[in-house]
Amino acid sequence: xxxxxxxxxxxxxxxxxxxxxxxxxxxxxxxxxxxxxxxxxxxxxxxxxxxxxxxxxxxxxxxxxxxxxxxxxxxxxxxxxxxxxxxxxxxxxxxxxxxxxxxxxxxxxxxxxxxxx
Amino acid sequence: xxxxxxxxxxxxxxxxxxxxxxxxxxxxxxxxxxxxxxxxxxxxxxxxxxxxxxxxxxxxxxxxxxxxxxxxxxxxxxxxxxxxxxxxxxxxxxxxxxxxxxxxxxxxxxxxxx
Numbered sequence: 010x011x012x013x014x015x016x017x018x019x020x021x022x023x024x025x026x027x028x029x030x031x032x033x034x035x036x037x038x039x040x041x042x043x044x045x046x047x048x049x050x051x052x053x054x055x056x057x058x059x060x061x062x063x064x065x066x067x068x069x070x071x072x073x074x075x076x077x078x079x080x081x082x083x084x085x086x087x088x089x090x091x092x093x094x095x096x097x098x099x100x101x102x103x104x105x106x107x108x109x110x111x112x113x114x115x116x117x118x119x120x121x122x123x124x125x126x
Numbered sequence: 127x128x129x130x131x132x133x134x135x136x137x138x139x140x141x142x143x144x145x146x147x148x149x150x151x152x153x154x155x156x157x158x159x160x161x162x163x164x165x166x167x168x169x170x171x172x173x174x175x176x177x178x179x180x181x182x183x184x185x186x187x188x189x190x191x192x193x194x195x196x197x198x199x200x201x202x203x204x205x206x207x208x209x210x211x212x213x214x215x216x217x218x219x220x221x222x223x224x225x226x227x228x229x230x231x232x233x234x235x236x237x238x239x240x
Contacts, residue, residue, distance in 0.1 A: 011171070042227065051130075051215055051230030052170070065226055099169055101228070114160070115219075115228055117170040 011035070013102050013118035021124045027088045030121045034081040034102030040064070041083045042115060043075060046097040058083060095125045128153045132216050132231035139206055139238050147201040147234045149190075149216035157218040159183075159192050159199040160228070164213045173201075173214070206238045 012035040022028050034041050040059045044052035054067035058077035072088040081102070087094055101115035133148040151157065161173040161183070174183030179194035188203045199216060216231040 015169075044228070049233075051217075051232045052228070054227035054229070057226060067227065097169075101170075113219075114172060114175060116172065117162070119169040 032100035
């Protein structure tokens with residue numbers, strides 16, 4: 010049990026729609042990262058937030074965006090959904106961010122499985 | 127850039143067999159290394175980690191040693207159980223520059239039969 014929760018657990022959307030996925034980090038963890046895991050693949054880094062600011066981004070288009078809130082919750086928003094967005098979306102929290110925190114262990118939530126039809 | 131290469135699966139073993147899953151990495155600087163496990167239908171759980179060369183991570187009978195000279199972090203267990211059936215991911219976080227993301231291998235599916 011990592012103390013990281015995500016909602017919803019499953020979601021079905023159609024192409025072109027927008028979706029918001031939610032994550033609640035462990036208390037005191039001020040860094041949250043989001044990953045996309047396609048079927049049969051390893052997770053791919055989407056972006057990271059530290060103290061409510063984006064702290065780096067992977068190779069994902071701008072229609073993937075996020076927010077982090079002071080209460081250790083965060084959101085991943087995806088606009089104009091495409092079929093290839095179907096995947097398991099994982100959030101991970103860690104206790105520190107920029108200063109000396111780069112090797113901190115990341116603790117994952119159970120994920121949200123998104124299906125785009 | 128950073129990359130992780132794992133042995134391809136699936137790996138099928140009988141209960142009490144010895145397990146090795148190979149993992150090698152490419153990275154600048156001094157990465158921390160991790161093994162995560164994913165049970166069917168679930169998220170990722172941290173299995174073990176090592177933060178510097180020659181460190182050995184261990185948990186639940188699994189072990190892996192950070193070998194800088196061979197850039198490897200192979201996962202081993204002396205006697206697997208049916209409950210170990212899962213997908214295992216090797217990953218790294220780099221300690222230098224602006225690298226703060228986990229870079230994962232593609233995963234290795236382990237099936238343990240009774």
